[in-house]
Structure formats: C-alpha cells, structure tokens
Amino acid sequence: MxxxxxxxxxxxxxxxxxxxxxxxxxxxxxxxxxxxxxxxxxxxxxxxxxxxxxxxxSKEDIHNTLLSRLLETWIAPLREIDAEGDPVTEIRSYIRRKMEMARDFPRESRLFANEILQGAPRILPMLDTDLKNLVDEKAKVIRLWMRQGKLVNADPYHLIFSIWATTQHYADFDVQVRAVLGPDRGGEGRFEDAARFLEQLFIGGLVPRG
Amino acid sequence: MxxxxxxxxxxxxxxxxxxxxxxxxxxxxxxxxxxxxxxxxxxxxxxxxxxxxxxxxSKEDIHNTLLSRLLETWIAPLREIDAEGDPVTEIRSYIRRKMEMARDFPRESRLFANEILQGAPRILPMLDTDLKNLVDEKAKVIRLWMRQGKLVNADPYHLIFSIWATTQHYADFDVQVRAVLGPDRGGEGRFEDAARFLEQLFIGGLVPRG
DNA sequence: GCAAAATTTGACCGTTTGGACAAACGTTAA
DNA sequence: TTAACGTTTGTCCAAACGGTCAAATTTTGC
The missing domain is CATH 1.10.10.60 (Homeodomain-like)
Structure with a gap:
C-alpha cells in the first residue's frame, strides 16, 4: 500500500x-x-x-483518491447518531443532515452512485468492512430504541436503507425530480419540501391516527 | 422521425x-x-x-431502442393506481409492484438509473411530457384521498418520489445492500424483508401510536 | 545571482473503439 | 438451376484515448 x-x-x-x-x-x-x-x-x-x-x-489514481476521501465524509452523518439522544430527534436530524448533503454535495452523491451502480469495483472492500461495521453498530442502537418502545418494531437495516434511498434520490435523480415537478414546484424549495415530507413520513406514516 | x-x-x-x-x-x-x-x-x-x-x-441505436421500450413498462405500475380503490390498499399494492420489479428486473432499473445519473440526455423529453403528465394525474388522485381524510396531508409528488427511491434502491444499490446485510441477512429474502418494512413505514411511520 | 529542483508543454506512441465495406455464404422462390 | 435477396465475416480505417518523454520554462533555496 x-x-x-x-x-x-x-x-x-x-x-x-x-x-x-x-x-x-x-x-x-x-x-x-x-x-x-x-x-x-x-x-x-x-x-x-x-x-x-x-x-x-493515472486517471484511475485520480478516481481512487476521490473515492477514498468520499466514503468517510459520506457516512459521517450516520456516525453522528447518538445512542443517548432522543430516538425521534436523532432519526429526524439524520434525515435532515442527509438531505442537506444531497442539496449541497450532489456531485459527491452521483460519484458514489456511479461507483455502486457499476458494482463498486473500487470500494467494495470498504463497504464490506468500514460501512458494514458502522451500520451494524447503529442498527443495534436503533433496535434497542425499539425494544424500549420508543420506536415501532421494524428492521433497522432497511430503515437506514430507506433514509439513504430517499435522501440521495434528490441528488442522483435530480434531473427526473425537476422534470416531474416542473418549473414552478421544481425550484430551490424542493429540498425543503422533500425534507418536510420525509420527516412526516418517517415519524407518522401516511394513515391518519385516531 | x-x-x-x-x-x-x-x-x-x-x-x-x-x-x-x-x-x-x-x-x-x-x-x-x-x-x-x-x-x-x-x-x-x-x-x-x-x-x-x-x-x-449503431451503438446508440441499440441504446435508444432499449430506453424507449423501457420507460413505458417502467411506469406501468404507477398507471395501475386506481382512483376508485381504497387508498391504503392502492399505495400498498404500488409499493409491492415496484419492489417486485426491483427484484425481477434489476438490469432495467440500472439502465434507467444510469441514464438519469448522466443527466437523461436521451429521455429527458419523455420525462418532461409522458412521465410528468402521469405523475400530475396520480398526484391529483392522491391529493383527493388526502382531502377526504383517507390519508394524512402530505406532498403527493414527494410521496411518489419516496416510493421510487426506496424500491429502486434495492436494484440500483444492490451491491451495497448485500455488503451491509452480510451473507446471512443478505440472501434472497432481502426483498421480502424490504417490502415488509416499507409497508410498515408508509402506513404507520416509526413512532408508536397511542 | 545562480544552480538545482520543480513545473509545463508539444510531440509522440500503442491500443481501443465505433463503424464501413466488399466479398463470401446461405436461403428462397420461380 | 439460377437469380435475387438476406445474412455473415475478415479486413480495414480514422478518431479518441491513456500515457510517455525529452526539452523548455519557471520557481526555489542558498
């Protein structure tokens, strides 16, 4: 090395x-x-x-340098999830932070998406180890919260996936998002609208309570 | 033409x-x-x-043929959403169908993702028209359901985006999903687990009722 | 100011790639 | 049988690409 x-x-x-x-x-x-x-x-x-x-x-040298720098900053928000904090607040903050990253660093998100789409030839080793370990750790925290009745019982891994997917979607599929929203609704407010929607979705779901 | x-x-x-x-x-x-x-x-x-x-x-001729065939089948599940049906059932079925497509047609999903990631140079015109019109139509249906109190008030566009994002994630980011889940949890059951989680998320959210 | 080191550039090379083309081969129907 | 048509292939080409190299130029440390 x-x-x-x-x-x-x-x-x-x-x-x-x-x-x-x-x-x-x-x-x-x-x-x-x-x-x-x-x-x-x-x-x-x-x-x-x-x-x-x-x-x-070489060209690959540049690409590798970019990728190895990227992964750490990319998963930093997940690392910040605090086991001692209030579960709902922690999840909500995580969604906010990820959505801000989609808004402020869309190129990084797309670089990452490109790499994964091609089968992650260059960073699969890091996914298997660094990323997996971190997610395992945070999944344990979330599962604890669920056992304590602070969150409904659900698969913590797929919970994390769904947060990744929904937030990064606004960076990776930005063209499609703007095309569908049109010129009016597709302005800069779309990230704020999306964050608000996701908060609502993850906290309370779609079916009215009562 | x-x-x-x-x-x-x-x-x-x-x-x-x-x-x-x-x-x-x-x-x-x-x-x-x-x-x-x-x-x-x-x-x-x-x-x-x-x-x-x-x-x-030419190479582009092949690619164009694939893409123009793809879009129609890709958005077919959305078209099936029935304004006369029960809202919760319709949403739930839509999620199921999209998840089945991620499982059964991951290559099509990745082809589409690749195209959007690169800025959709070849299908942007179709997104602006066909796709936007369909989403506009279904967004109206969903908004009606919300006004009737069958669903909580939320942005129907971002609701649709979040369903796209969460389901297609399991095709486009499959490598990452399997890396994080590991050999045990990452087997063929992951699509079923994901579908179950998403149903729960979209229906009731994460915070316990009461 | 000057020598050594660092930086920049034009010219060049081998390989890969998309595509063209004519010749060869196969099939069909009168 | 044979002429017309459809199919297949070997060969070739020009452009694009990743990368090298020696020479020219600039910067740095003394």
Whole structure:
C-alpha cells in the first residue's frame, strides 16, 4: 500500500492536486469513470493533459483518491447518531443532515452512485468492512430504541436503507425530480419540501391516527 | 422521425434483434453506455461485431431502442393506481409492484438509473411530457384521498418520489445492500424483508401510536 | 545571482473503439 | 438451376484515448 507512505508535497503540488480533484469530481460525477477523459478533466482544471499527469499517475489514481476521501465524509452523518439522544430527534436530524448533503454535495452523491451502480469495483472492500461495521453498530442502537418502545418494531437495516434511498434520490435523480415537478414546484424549495415530507413520513406514516 | 415508419423485418431479423437487445441490456446495465463496447455486446449475443451492426445501425441505436421500450413498462405500475380503490390498499399494492420489479428486473432499473445519473440526455423529453403528465394525474388522485381524510396531508409528488427511491434502491444499490446485510441477512429474502418494512413505514411511520 | 529542483508543454506512441465495406455464404422462390 | 435477396465475416480505417518523454520554462533555496 503506497497510501501508507506520507508523500512530501510542495505548495504548488498541494494546490494543483486540489484543483484537479475538484475538476475531476465535476467530470466524473457527470459522465462516470469510463465516460470521462483525462482531457476533459485537464481542461476543466485549466491545464494541459501531460501537466495533469505530472500530479496524478493515472486517471484511475485520480478516481481512487476521490473515492477514498468520499466514503468517510459520506457516512459521517450516520456516525453522528447518538445512542443517548432522543430516538425521534436523532432519526429526524439524520434525515435532515442527509438531505442537506444531497442539496449541497450532489456531485459527491452521483460519484458514489456511479461507483455502486457499476458494482463498486473500487470500494467494495470498504463497504464490506468500514460501512458494514458502522451500520451494524447503529442498527443495534436503533433496535434497542425499539425494544424500549420508543420506536415501532421494524428492521433497522432497511430503515437506514430507506433514509439513504430517499435522501440521495434528490441528488442522483435530480434531473427526473425537476422534470416531474416542473418549473414552478421544481425550484430551490424542493429540498425543503422533500425534507418536510420525509420527516412526516418517517415519524407518522401516511394513515391518519385516531 | 424514422421510428414512425414501420420497418418490414424478416423472421431472423426480429429474432436476432431480440437477442442483441437482451445482450445489450446485460452489458449496458453493468457498465453504462460509454463503458460498454459493441464487441462486448456482440460477444454476449454470440455473434460478430459487423453482424451485430447489420441489425442495428449503431451503438446508440441499440441504446435508444432499449430506453424507449423501457420507460413505458417502467411506469406501468404507477398507471395501475386506481382512483376508485381504497387508498391504503392502492399505495400498498404500488409499493409491492415496484419492489417486485426491483427484484425481477434489476438490469432495467440500472439502465434507467444510469441514464438519469448522466443527466437523461436521451429521455429527458419523455420525462418532461409522458412521465410528468402521469405523475400530475396520480398526484391529483392522491391529493383527493388526502382531502377526504383517507390519508394524512402530505406532498403527493414527494410521496411518489419516496416510493421510487426506496424500491429502486434495492436494484440500483444492490451491491451495497448485500455488503451491509452480510451473507446471512443478505440472501434472497432481502426483498421480502424490504417490502415488509416499507409497508410498515408508509402506513404507520416509526413512532408508536397511542 | 545562480544552480538545482520543480513545473509545463508539444510531440509522440500503442491500443481501443465505433463503424464501413466488399466479398463470401446461405436461403428462397420461380 | 439460377437469380435475387438476406445474412455473415475478415479486413480495414480514422478518431479518441491513456500515457510517455525529452526539452523548455519557471520557481526555489542558498
């Protein structure tokens, strides 16, 4: 593993690598790995192709760097779920945080979605270990809450999946969402509307109480 | 539009075109449009590349044919929602049908997801018209149900989105779902578990009644 | 100011890819 | 039988692509 040796980088190297990663995120999230070319990334980064390849050994190198940075920040909201907190508040906050990420980091969401769609060839090992362990841990917490009667009995894994799915949908399927909502309802308020709906759904469901 | 002229095809042409489309669905849904090669499709279809190009003018021609066939069958379950039926039963059935599609037609789901992720360059026109009109119509039905007090007041558009998101998640993010569930819980029963959870979620939410 | 190191670029290379084409092969019906 | 038509394949091509390299230029440390 070469990622374990700390590379010494100049100031320019640090800056240019950031510029490249930003450009690559833009391109990869739009066209996928195979659909993106080094030339596109180089142009988006405002430099020539050989120059870009001076900072990253290969196209895959860029992609791997993006992905390995991504996963940790991507699952951070789940990590924040507090076993000591109020269950309903914790779930609600988690949904809010995930929805904010869909709104503020749609490119990251799409990069991740692209990777999973293709069978997660590059990050499956991390899903099997890091992600699974975290979800296992939080599932235990949720199950405890259910046993205490704070939440209805349900499968905590599928609960987590449903929160991922509903929130990330607004980043990954944004084009479809805007097409269906139309110009009026499809404005910037859609994330707020969605968050409100999801809160209502997850807390109380659709059937009136009484 | 040349798709409006009815092409006369021989028996062999009809058969071979089906074989090619089946092979292309397999390849496209796994690697995306840009990530798939005509050679891969040809090999999966058991024929040479020039032979395949005898039946379809281009790679894009195959992809377009797949997509235009797909959208109609993909939204068929939504069309089946019956304004005269019992609201809770209708919603529940819709979730079931969508979940069955995620289980039985994951390749179609991924093909669709890939297209939307890339900005829907080929089917955006259909989303703006056909899909939007259908959703508008069903949203009206749902809103009527809400006004009648059969369902709680909520945004019907985001309700539909959340059903799409949660069900298709099990096809599009299958790799992640299986990684997180692990070998034990990740067996074929996961679709049944998911359907049960979603039914519970959409009907009653997570907070105990009383 | 200057030498060493870091950065940038134009030119180039091998491979992959989508697609064209003509020739060969098979089928059908008079 | 044979001519017309449908099908299949080997060969080829131009463009796109990932990546290399040596030379030119700029920056850095003394």
């Amino acid at each position: 070469e990622s374990s040796v700390k590379p010494r980088r100049t100031r320019i190297q640090r800056e240019k690598r950031e510029i490249i990663l930003e450009a690559a995120l833009e391109v990869f999230s739009m066209h996928g790995f195979r659909g993106s070319t080094i030339d596109q990334i180089a142009e988006a980064a405002g430099m020539s192709k050989p120059n870009l390849l001076y900072y990253f050994r | 040349e798709s409006s002229v009815k092409p006369r095809r021989t028996r062999i042409q009809r058969e071979k075109r089906e074989i090619i489309l089946e092979a292309a669905l397999e390849v496209f849904s796994m690697h995306g449009f840009r990530g798939s090669t005509i050679d891969q499709i040809a090999e999966a279809a058991g024929m040479s590349k020039p032979n395949l190009l005898y039946y379809f003018r």
